[in-house]
Amino acid sequence: MILLLDEKNLTTQGLRFTVVGMNDEQCPLFSPEVQQLIARHRVFSGGRRHRELVADLLPAEAVWIDIIVPLSAVYQEYRALDEPVLVFASGDPLFFGFTTTLMREFPGQVAQTFPSFSSLQMLAHSLRLPYHDMRVVSLTGRPWLELDRALIERAAKVGVLTDKKNTPALIAQRMIDYGYTGYQMHIGVRLGGSREEVYSLPLHEVVGREFGHPNCLIIEDPQPTAYDAPIGLQELDFFPLNGRVNMITKMPVRLVSLSLLELERRRSFWDVGFCTGSVSIEAKLRYPHLLVTSFEVRPEGKELMEVNSRRFHAPGIDYHIGDFLSQDLESLPRPEAAFIGGHGGKLIEFVERLTALMGADGVLVFNSVSEETLALFREAIERVGWHISYETLLTVDAHNPITILQAKGK
Numbered sequence: 001m002i003l004l005l006d007e008k009n010l011t012t013q014g015l016r017f018t019v020v021g022m023n024d025e026q027c028p029l030f031s032p033e034v035q036q037l038i039a040r041h042r043v044f045s046g047g048r049r050h051r052e053l054v055a056d057l058l059p060a061e062a063v064w065i066d067i068i069v070p071l072s073a074v075y076q077e078y079r080a081l082d083e084p085v086l087v088f089a090s091g092d093p094l095f096f097g098f099t100t101t102l103m104r105e106f107p108g109q110v111a112q113t114f115p116s117f118s119s120l121q122m123l124a125h126s127l128r129l130p131y132h133d134m135r136v137v138s139l140t141g142r143p144w145l146e147l148d149r150a151l152i153e154r155a156a157k158v159g160v161l162t163d164k165k166n167t168p169a170l171i172a173q174r175m176i177d178y179g180y181t182g183y184q185m186h187i188g189v190r191l192g193g194s195r196e197e198v199y200s201l202p203l204h205e206v207v208g209r210e211f212g213h214p215n216c217l218i219i220e221d222p223q224p225t226a227y228d229a230p231i232g233l234q235e236l237d238f239f240p241l242n243g244r245v246n247m248i249t250k251m252p253v254r255l256v257s258l259s260l261l262e263l264e265r266r267r268s269f270w271d272v273g274f275c276t277g278s279v280s281i282e283a284k285l286r287y288p289h290l291l292v293t294s295f296e297v298r299p300e301g302k303e304l305m306e307v308n309s310r311r312f313h314a315p316g317i318d319y320h321i322g323d324f325l326s327q328d329l330e331s332l333p334r335p336e337a338a339f340i341g342g343h344g345g346k347l348i349e350f351v352e353r354l355t356a357l358m359g360a361d362g363v364l365v366f367n368s369v370s371e372e373t374l375a376l377f378r379e380a381i382e383r384v385g386w387h388i389s390y391e392t393l394l395t396v397d398a399h400n401p402i403t404i405l406q407a408k409g410k
Contacts, residue, residue: 016084016109017102019093021116023192024214028053034114037086045074046088049214054088067098075105084111090214091118096138096161116192119216120159123188126198127218134159134218139166147171148316149288151180156224160217168217172206175219178315186218187211230285231255238276239307248276249341250396253367253404260365260390260406261337263287270335271295272324272350273342277305277317284314291333294319297344325349329357340366347373351380360409363389368403381407 093099
């Protein structure tokens with residue numbers, strides 16, 4: 001939607017934003033309408049690269065505000081103004097762009113947007129690669145969650161927006177580490193200008209190689225397969241703790257426990273006492289949208305989680321080694337569901353800490369192997385004001401019976 005502006009009194013409109021998308025051309029060509037807007041504005045903003053590209057087009061009296069971190073300082077400069085700002089942004093401003101941030105910080109004050117092709121669109125056109133079926137994720141100052149999800153779900157074609165930290169080489173190495181080696185990586189560098197570079201390489205040729213910035217990439221699987229979420233990982237396929245296979249949560253017990261955690265409708269899951277990582281790994285593979293945070297007191301847990309998560313192609317599990325009760329949890333996503341796989345004799349304290357973090361909407365699952373721990377769990381749940389919402393007794397082969405309990409807030 002285009003909003004009409006008063007051409008003669010542009011600087012009396014108060015703070016508002018016009019966002020102009022652009023590519024990496026050395027001498028950018030804008031439409032007559034955008035050229036008129038540039039001529040009528042006094043205040044401009046964008047990245048330093050944008051300023052270099054448009055410097056010759058700005059009025060002599062132009063004021064420029066660099067968009068750099070911390071963005072709070074940039075917002076402060078904007079709020080000190082009482083006139084419109086023309087913002088230059090890369091590609092399509094509404095496609096993982098700065099406009100989304102502006103609309104959140106300055107509701108109703110983004111008056112116009114003028115899109116250019118996004119970098120991923122330009123890369124697809126350079127490759128003559130149809131992209132209507134491409135999944136898009138951003139690693140520009142963002143976590144790995146959505147890329148990990150795309151890989152676990154075997155997405156055949158994924159467009160990835162990068163930054164100086166999350167480079168093509170780093171992404172390729174992560175994909176190799178977790179066994180996603182069938183992909184080819186297409187890399188576009190400084191797209192849309194005379195310095196444009198495009199590469200199509202197998203992952204192992206990307207590792208350790210530097211590419212110019214800005215860049216983006218498309219990973220493509222030439223032989224895609226449909227995603228089939230696993231139901232039941234075999235215990236013998238896991239690398240065990242000190243060779244003790246019995247330390248792994250048995251597959252039938254694990255499946256019942258996962259079903260009681262109701263993870264299909266939750267976003268954050270904590271596995272406390274992960275040991276070999278079997279519950280965390282199956283949760284991540286079965287529910288790739290999950291933020292999985294895992295805790296283990298044993299130092300050996302580090303190797304176990306790294307080996308087993310890579311063995312089962314399960315990236316993105318955030319694990320922590322050390323006493324759970326001593327962990328600083330403030331920076332972690334709050335759990336919506338939690339599984340207690342080990343407690344070191346501190347079951348009541350674990351329940352108290354977890355339920356306090358989850359609140360009444362959470363769900364807690366515990367497997368009891370003895371009458372003593374069963375009584376302790378009941379006592380802990382009563383103490384925090386929750387209730388046992390489901391309970392079942394399960395015997396697997398010649399192993400001792402296990403009571404599987406689900407608890408919820410009242």
